Amino acid sequence: xxxxxxxxxxxxxxxxxxxxxxxxxxxxxxxxxxxxxxxxxxxxxxxxxxxxxxxxxxxxxxxxxxxxxxxxxxxxxxxxxxxxxxxxxxxxxxxxxxxxxxxxxxxxxxxxxxxxxxxxxxxxxxxxxxxxxxxxxxxxxxxxxxxxxxxxxxxxxxxxxxxxxxxxxxxxxxxxxxxxxxxxxxxxxxxxxxxxxxxxxxxxxxxxxxxxxxxxxxxxxxxxxxxxxxxxxxxxxxxxxxxxxxxxxxxxxxxxxxxxxxxxxxxxxxxxxxxxxxxxxxxxxxxxxxxxxxxxxxxxxxxxxxxxxxxxxxxxxxxxxxxxxxxxxxxxxxxxxxxxxxxxxxxxxxxxxxxxxxxxxxxxxxxxxxxxxxxxxxxxxxxxxxxxxxxxxxxxxxxxxxxxxxxxxxxxxxxxxxxxxxxxxxxxxxxxxxxxxxxxxxxxxxxxxxxxxxxxxxxxxxxxxxxxxxxxxxxxxxxxxxxxxxxxxxxxxxxxxxxxxxxxxxxxxxxxxxxxx
Numbered sequence: 001x002x003x004x005x006x007x008x009x010x011x012x013x014x015x016x017x018x019x020x021x022x023x024x025x026x027x028x029x030x031x032x033x034x035x036x037x038x039x040x041x042x043x044x045x046x047x048x049x050x051x052x053x054x055x056x057x058x059x060x061x062x063x064x065x066x067x068x069x070x071x072x073x074x075x076x077x078x079x080x081x082x083x084x085x086x087x088x089x090x091x092x093x094x095x096x097x098x099x100x101x102x103x104x105x106x107x108x109x110x111x112x113x114x115x116x117x118x119x120x121x122x123x124x125x126x127x128x129x130x131x132x133x134x135x136x137x138x139x140x141x142x143x144x145x146x147x148x149x150x151x152x153x154x155x156x157x158x159x160x161x162x163x164x165x166x167x168x169x170x171x172x173x174x175x176x177x178x179x180x181x182x183x184x185x186x187x188x189x190x191x192x193x194x195x196x197x198x199x200x201x202x203x204x205x206x207x208x209x210x211x212x213x214x215x216x217x218x219x220x221x222x223x224x225x226x227x228x229x230x231x232x233x234x235x236x237x238x239x240x241x242x243x244x245x246x247x248x249x250x251x252x253x254x255x256x257x258x259x260x261x262x263x264x265x266x267x268x269x270x271x272x273x274x275x276x277x278x279x280x281x282x283x284x285x286x287x288x289x290x291x292x293x294x295x296x297x298x299x300x301x302x303x304x305x306x307x308x309x310x311x312x313x314x315x316x317x318x319x320x321x322x323x324x325x326x327x328x329x330x331x332x333x334x335x336x337x338x339x340x341x342x343x344x345x346x347x348x349x350x351x352x353x354x355x356x357x358x359x360x361x362x363x364x365x366x367x368x369x370x371x372x373x374x375x376x377x378x379x380x381x382x383x384x385x386x387x388x389x390x391x392x393x394x395x396x397x398x399x400x401x402x403x404x405x406x407x408x409x410x411x412x413x414x415x416x417x418x419x420x421x422x423x424x425x426x427x428x429x430x431x432x433x434x435x436x437x438x439x440x441x442x443x444x445x446x447x448x449x450x451x452x453x454x455x456x457x458x459x460x461x462x463x464x465x466x467x468x469x470x471x472x473x474x475x476x477x478x479x480x481x482x483x484x485x486x487x488x489x490x491x492x493x494x495x496x497x498x499x500x501x502x503x504x505x506x507x508x509x510x511x512x513x514x515x516x517x
């Protein structure tokens with residue numbers, strides 16, 4: 001474990017549900033960022049849902065990581081440190097601030113951030129009060145009734161009461177944990193949401209710059225989660241109304257993440273997008289265009305040259321090979337079920353085709369069980385293999401095509417790495433996947449397609465693309481060459497490093513000037 005560090009870090013990375021406990025694109029980026037700048041000291045403020053005593057770190061922590069703090073916002077079994085007792089009149093200003101922020105419609109601007117800072121600071125300062133004491137207080141009950149009348153008068157009050165409690169309690173836990181936020185010269189978060197809120201609060205409280213690198217669009221992903229979540233009671237979803245497709249309780253959750261996202265955007269000195277389409281989405285959700293810059297993910301392409309050569313040798317030794325690979329977390333957002341349905345269609349046409357699914361299966365265990373059941377139902381026992389965590393390079397050598405069936409992505413490392421190894425890709429049209437495989441509109445010279453794109457959830461289209469690539473050697477070769485050239489030209493790690501070096505140095509230089517004066 002990282003020891004406590006008494007001097008401020010250069011950069012504090014504020015993360016939610018990713019590094020170092022979860023593998024994936026964001027975690028890969030975090031590890032890469034710290035490795036790029038061995039001369040800078042980093043700290044991490046990690047926000048998780050619930051503490052899993054069996055969870056192991058997926059990465060070896062670098063030596064320039066000088067502090068790691070962990071907070072679990074939904075671990076309701078852990079006491080918040082308070083005691084039962086009266087709250088007294090000192091909470092009057094607290095409730096006034098809550099009414100100003102909550103009973104009117106928040107905008108997510110600097111005024112809202114200041115109100116929220118005041119609310120959370122009051123919780124922190126009065127740490128002897130437990131959440132249960134606060135929640136049962138008569139003044140809290142009064143505010144809950146006002147919020148109910150404002151946001152959900154047509155819902156069951158009991159449903160609203162518990163929905164609001166589940167919304168507020170993580171904020172209470174975050175407030176109690178903010179004193180553990182590492183001191184740093186720059187705060188850098190990888191999303192909006194709870195991590196973005198924590199980073200914005202720390203930046204505002206300490207007067208330090210905030211950088212946001214948003215890999216996916218957090219609000220868009222939360223909207224998708226909320227719309228399909230069975231745990232939110234919502235009579236309007238059970239009995240749809242064309243004029244109001246979402247009920248009040250779902251809209252309450254969406255409104256919360258909308259405001260939190262706008263707070264993070266408003267506080268950020270720099271807002272980094274991985275690609276142009278994401279930048280437009282961020283602007284739609286409240287980001288200011290003048291603060292935005294585009295820095296894509298990048299890799300050391302030379303590291304993949306041995307992989308490419310081994311793969312070419314394997315394909316010569318195994319002519320007619322038809323192996324499709326998937327490399328990623330086995331989670332619902334990757335839509336592995338659509339992948340399996342596409343696999344069944346491919347295997348019906350190509351008797352020699354096989355699918356290898358590599359990646360950790362420990363995040364959504366129920367979803368993994370559903371995927372295994374579907375594999376059996378589709379009769380794919382001998383055609384599809386779930387092989388668990390795997391070495392990336394060895395995996396890329398063994399496959400002919402990479403498939404990505406996700407319903408949401410940013411700029412996936414798995415596509416960049418596949419192209420660098422000469423592996424063409426069939427992907428759904430999410431995030432930057434189309435840009436990676438077809439090229440940017442201003443690409444000069446135009447390099448051509450490095451893979452094929454399908455609609456989200458369309459197993460027929462995914463299957464048709466896979467059959468086409470697997471049965472046309474000339475097409476497979478042209479896709480491979482185009483992808484290799486595109487990655488070498490546009491997605492090099494050293495370019496990413498230079499961009500973040502300039503960004504960090506800009507803020508560090510300004511801070512040095514302030515300290516010098």
